[in-house]
Amino acid sequence: MIDFLKKSLAALSVAVLAGAGILVTASPADAWEPTRTVEFIVPAGAGGGADQMARMIQGIVQKHKLIPQSMVVINKSGGAGADGFLDVKASKGNPHKLIITLSNLFTTPLATGVPFNWTDLTPVAMLALDEFVLWVPADAPYKTAKEYVDAAKKAGPGKFKMAGTGSKQEDQIITAAVEQQTGAKFAYVPFKGGGTVAKQLVGKHVNSSVNNPIEGVSHWRAGNLRPLCVFDGQRIALKQKITKEMSWNDIPTCKEEGLDIEYLMLRGIFMPGGVPADAVDYYVGLFKKVRETPEWKQFMGNGAFNTTFMSGKEYRDWVAKAETTHKSLMTKAGFLAAKK
């Protein structure tokens, strides 16, 4: 294990250097290139956020002919994504396999005890971070996050309902963090997908949600939902008006509102463990090219993504820190799988 880590670290430091090299010059003739079809695993169902991003990448790669081979997207959503992660874990040394992650990279093994960890994989690059926004129906009386939390506290435990995607995953973790900080108690109602969550909120079957921007934006524009705050360290940079009065940038951070919680969801790429370093470099270069395309930029803007890009050690450190954060949040909330 330690040996493997050392090897990966060495590989990664080479990766960073070489990755930078690719940007400046075209890839040299003797560099690693895929020699057969690249499988792109999505540990979630067709149509969800991770799936959309993977298929977007596949489309861009094909349209701009960025790799000499073809790329196929394969959904392995079983067991809250464990199916996909275990598949990549078992493909040790295979450089023709990629996986796109969501927070279930951390939450699934912690909540279910399924035997895998991100260290079984080789981190390639962070593509973007997905924001979370606290939404309420537009005709709710609360104008700020503080007013809302106070109302929830006043109503008593379990009276306010928070809808979210899945159980013991990102939405419920954020809900638990809000509860821990404020003392308010929500009844958390898990649904299968973010679109359904937004609809349940518009239909007022629940009081609030923490939908991603892309899931809530159309209802916001139509005047059905109101964003209260965004769970990020700084406001979303986009200043273009979404509704008549507001842009993404006009939504305060939750911290400004006295709710000191930051949570961003990783949209990152990993490969199986034990892959050659120059293969990792190749993909880092590939994703840098993908990020430069107009299609990708438009996609990022539509979804109000945080477009931070990382690779190499920086990315590895970020992932390690995110795992610690998830562990502590989930331990506090009592979401860890029972030890057998």
Add this chain to the structure above:
Amino acid sequence: MEAVDSLFHGFAVALTAQNIMYMVVGILLGVLIGVLPGLGGANGVAILLPLTFSMSPTSAIIMLSCIYWGALFGGAITSILFNIPGEPWSVATTFDGFPMARAGRAGEALTAAFTSSFVGALIAVIVLTFLAPIIAEFSLRFGPAEFFAVQLLTFCSFVGLGGGSPWKTVASMMLGFALAAVGIDTVTGQLRMTFGSVEMIRGFDFLVAVIGLFGVGEILLTMEEGLAFKGERPKINARVVLDTWKELPRYWITSLRGAFIGCWMGITPGGATPASFMSYGLAKRFSKNGPQFGSGHIEGVVAPETAAHAAGTSALLPMLTLGIPGSPTAAVLLGGLLIWGLQPGPMLFIEQPDFVWGLIASMYLGNVVGLIIVLTTVPWWAAILRVPFSVVGPVIVVICSIGAYTVHNAFLDIVLMLVFGVVGYVFKKLQYPLAPLVLALVLGDMAESAFRQSMILSGGSLSIFWSNGLVSSITALAIFVLFWPQISAGIARLVSGRAAKQNSPGD
């Protein structure tokens, strides 16, 4: 009138030579996808989605939605010919479609299935054209309690359908529920009944079970009985389409009921699969031909197919107006919209009228084109049954295996399919009904989630199921349908007078 103007504008958009070509290509691909079990519409559309990036969004969605119509049409073909549902919503089509094929009436069954599909889609798309905004509003009123009530209604309209021993029906259904519970539990996020096995986390997929129970089970039965297709050789005759059309108008009530159920389930969004079961169940219960259902009655093909196609079509409505997909395929199309830079939701109709009305117009045209294409192929499909079983049988097994593998890209699923095949064979030999097992497997998960979500919302009180007019009426309807045999028997007894009662006091 505004809708009509917009629609004609949409026809102008859709009716270019290029778009019609995309329609034909889409339908053909879709039929192929529908015929191959496992490779569902959602997978097919997802695979082809990246290819459409270089097209205009309108052409792209026209082609992709035509794949979807094609898959809806194509799902019926293998159900009728080989008792293998190509798609989950064609399971109910096998109940009468396959016995018809055995009786040499495959051509009739296929024509009825295709035509009913078309009628269902047409009614749904008309509803979509004129009532879209009102319906979108209505579907927002469906919370978890309403969903559960709808699931309950589906079960209630189906219970007692097996006809055999009620205990066998219950046993079969309970086995289905148990299988549905394996895997991850969405409400608690915990693994259930996986017995520590990593392979079991996927749970038992409905499609794998159905391909095994119906397809492989049927092949085992055929092998036992001498490696040949049972029943009469199909009569192949180009007039079969016209002859069947003469008969179909007789079942207009069933068609209308099916279309209504389908529209409703597609929008709410319950989906095409429960819609087809519910439509079949209600048709059996309320039609005067009900007792003949299951032995190859054409009305038993009309009911599920109309509902499935109506649901499949109307499932696109919540996707466009609310950004909520009503089916897995709609979910993939929704992803496509985002990739093409279109934001689905209430503003789409205002900001992208060309796109929306082009799509709605293509639903009319795509279904007409689809109907013509599939009807011309009816004699060819029926002719497959004339090929010796020793040739077709192995091909079916291969197609089934590919189908089972495609669901999760997992080898274990092929093994499971074979195990389910044996289970299906044993069930048939012991005369246990398969339909309740399948119904419980497909709806068990959804019903359970909706029930537990309701319980979280209400703090554990069952009163949530009659907390407002909508949910109370659905619940009441479900209970009414469940006890309909007793109620109708009671009425019959009242009508037949008291004389009988006096003569037989011990009754």
